Amino acid sequence: MAQIGAETQSIAKESALSMPEPPAELERPALVLNARTPAWLSDKIAGVAEGKAPLWWWIAFCISFLTMSMGFGMIAYLISTGVGVWGVMRPVMWGWAIVNFVWWIGIGHAGTLISAILYLLRQRWRTSINRAAEAMTVFAVMCAGTFPLIHLGRAWFFYWLFPIPNANGIWPQFRSPLMWDVFAVSTYFTVSVLFWYVGLIPDLAVMRDRSTTTLRKFFYGLFALGWTGSNRHWNNYERAYLILAGLSTPLVLSVHSTVSLDFSVSQLPGWHTTIFPPYFVAGAIFSGFGMVLTLLIPLRRFLHLEEVITMRHIDLMCKVILATGSMVAYSYAMEFFIAYYSGNAYERFAFLNRALGPYWWAAWTGYACNVFVPQLFWFKKVRSHLTLVFIISILVNVGMWMERFFIIPVSLHRDFLPSSWGYYIPTWVDVLTYVGTFGLFFTLFLLFIRFLPLIAISEVKGVTAHADPHHALGGAGKGDHS
Amino acid sequence: MSEAKNAYGLMAEFETPAEILRAAAMIRDAGYLHWDVFTPFPVHGMNHAMGLKGSRVGWFSFIGGVLGYWSGMLMIWYMNAHDYAIPVGGKPMFSPFFSFPPSFELTILLGAFGALFGMLYTNQLPRLYHPLLKNPRFKRVTHDGFFIVIEAGDPKYSEAEARRLLESAGSRHIEQVEE
Structure with missing residues (x-):
């Protein structure tokens, strides 16, 4: 048997072609800097979730936790008193709650784009950021889901939305896009959690094998499901991961499309627009990448992860923001053009009112942040200036919130009959509930970085030169391309 | 020995x-x-x-997806056209078009569960x-x-x-x- 083995080896050596080394300028920049080894990567990344929490973590956690508690207090006040504590009033019955719902769920979309679509496109740089982005998705969808639930008025009857037999003997009415939304958002949440968890299994095994306390060993061991790194398992695992990516891709495109149908299926000028589904999806990815940058730029600094989340990653994300921001700009232009070209007086008025009416400031803040600001990313100087990128990433989300605002309440406040016009002002409860969801989001995110590896360890190991059997660092001999 | x-x-x-x-x-x-x-x-x-x-996980996911799609269609037909028909705006009681979005979401949902459980089953985890x-x-x-x-x-x-x-x-x- 040993002879057969030796034979294979010699055949492999003979058939190997000797290839000239490629010139240095054609070499792709490394995804992990300084040729770090797989062992370094597990120590570095798993180390974030081990040992004592740093001071900044405690400070951030306390602030987030208090903010979250305040948010829950607002929700308790709302439910115990009634929706009258919000500013919604005829004709604007969809106010901040729906604006926040659409905004948060849009933020989630970047996580799925990074984990699913970039995976299918074989963008190997996604491995450094996909775990944190997926966590962001899950938490953002949780924040988003809060709002439709509490805006129901009688929130305790939320289960009437699900197709389960209830005391009234009436089923949900599936001709309404609001029902489609229930299915889209709950599926999106479930599949995002599944995808996240499947990606976590090998890394939970890393945490299990590094645990020093019984408690950690027990819980990481339980959720790692007995993962051994067997290649027979990797074979099925990678297929399952590919399928999940393939399923999440149409899913993520469908979710914000379905959200947009809540509006476009109605007959309100400003909402009744066929461009909505792609327009909403582009905006969602645009705002989500903004949030990913807002989260990762400080994190890579505080946790010293500059070698794993490199400037190249930041640069590429800026380019995605530039591309999707330009799509959003195109959609804005097209909306105005169609409003003019339709010749419909109500449609024309809705858009004139959006830009020049009492809410002109919302529209122009949105246009400035979503159309003009991302265009700065054409310049490499801007893309490589971290402070600027951080500020722009926040402006992107300010702009996107304004977009949701100028679409939803601004279209509602002046519809067909001037006698029913009104002006919508949110109350302090509206504002503090929204602030509270930030508390929820950051509390969950901070717990995530304390207890789970925030970068996909085994995936990042897989894209290093050390993992490549055809690279010298992976143990290949010269010209060993067998 | x-x-x-x-x-x-x-x-x-x-x-x-x-x-x-x-x-x-x-x-x-x-x-x-x-x-x-x-x-x-x-x-x-x-x-x-x-x-x-090659892995057999794809089959599990495929079966999950097919199951999801048809259970969605069947559920909507049963609820809105058969068990308790609600006429709305003269629209048909059942149409594959308005039933598509929820059925599509269920396709994805059960397909994803198929992939997860298929992976666990084939790996005996x-x-x-x-x-x-x-x-x-x-x-x-x-x-x-x-x-x-x-x-x-x-x-x-x-x-x-x-x-x-x-x-x-x-x-x-x-x-x-x-x-």
Whole structure:
């Protein structure tokens, strides 16, 4: 048997072609800097979730936790008193709650784009950021889901939305896009959690094998499901991961499309627009990448992860923001053009009112942040200036919130009959509930970085030169391309 | 006999992906059936080197998806057209068009569960007890270790023979794993 083995080896050596080394300028920049080894990567990344929490973590956690508690207090006040504590009033019955719902769920979309679509496109740089982005998705969808639930008025009857037999003997009415939304958002949440968890299994095994306390060993061991790194398992695992990516891709495109149908299926000028589904999806990815940058730029600094989340990653994300921001700009232009070209007086008025009416400031803040600001990313100087990128990433989300605002309440406040016009002002409860969801989001995110590896360890190991059997660092001999 | 009464198999350690890829091809050619390669990340080309067939996970996902789509369509027809018909705006009681979005979401949902449970089923996970997980050296598998294990249950298994093969494949550390 040993002879057969030796034979294979010699055949492999003979058939190997000797290839000239490629010139240095054609070499792709490394995804992990300084040729770090797989062992370094597990120590570095798993180390974030081990040992004592740093001071900044405690400070951030306390602030987030208090903010979250305040948010829950607002929700308790709302439910115990009634929706009258919000500013919604005829004709604007969809106010901040729906604006926040659409905004948060849009933020989630970047996580799925990074984990699913970039995976299918074989963008190997996604491995450094996909775990944190997926966590962001899950938490953002949780924040988003809060709002439709509490805006129901009688929130305790939320289960009437699900197709389960209830005391009234009436089923949900599936001709309404609001029902489609229930299915889209709950599926999106479930599949995002599944995808996240499947990606976590090998890394939970890393945490299990590094645990020093019984408690950690027990819980990481339980959720790692007995993962051994067997290649027979990797074979099925990678297929399952590919399928999940393939399923999440149409899913993520469908979710914000379905959200947009809540509006476009109605007959309100400003909402009744066929461009909505792609327009909403582009905006969602645009705002989500903004949030990913807002989260990762400080994190890579505080946790010293500059070698794993490199400037190249930041640069590429800026380019995605530039591309999707330009799509959003195109959609804005097209909306105005169609409003003019339709010749419909109500449609024309809705858009004139959006830009020049009492809410002109919302529209122009949105246009400035979503159309003009991302265009700065054409310049490499801007893309490589971290402070600027951080500020722009926040402006992107300010702009996107304004977009949701100028679409939803601004279209509602002046519809067909001037006698029913009104002006919508949110109350302090509206504002503090929204602030509270930030508390929820950051509390969950901070717990995530304390207890789970925030970068996909085994995936990042897989894209290093050390993992490549055809690279010298992976143990290949010269010209060993067998 | 140096072979313990309840040996699980022979575990050999390797240093790099290239080494273990070559070694796996040798063991495949030697004709073993019950053996496996353990790595911290999937090594490119290992499925070929081990002679593995494609995964069956896709079937589970496909069945989940088909089930999801038709249960969605059926559910909506039953609820809105059969059990309690609500006429709305002269629209048809049932149409595959308005039923599509929820049915599509259910396709994705059950397809994703199919992929997850298919992966767990084909891998026989969760398996919280495994002889290898008791071995302290094996802990490196999630860190930076590369291992090949030839199981004692293999029809061709003999400890001396397997040890020789693993040595000639370039392993620097070989040890027997207890059940």
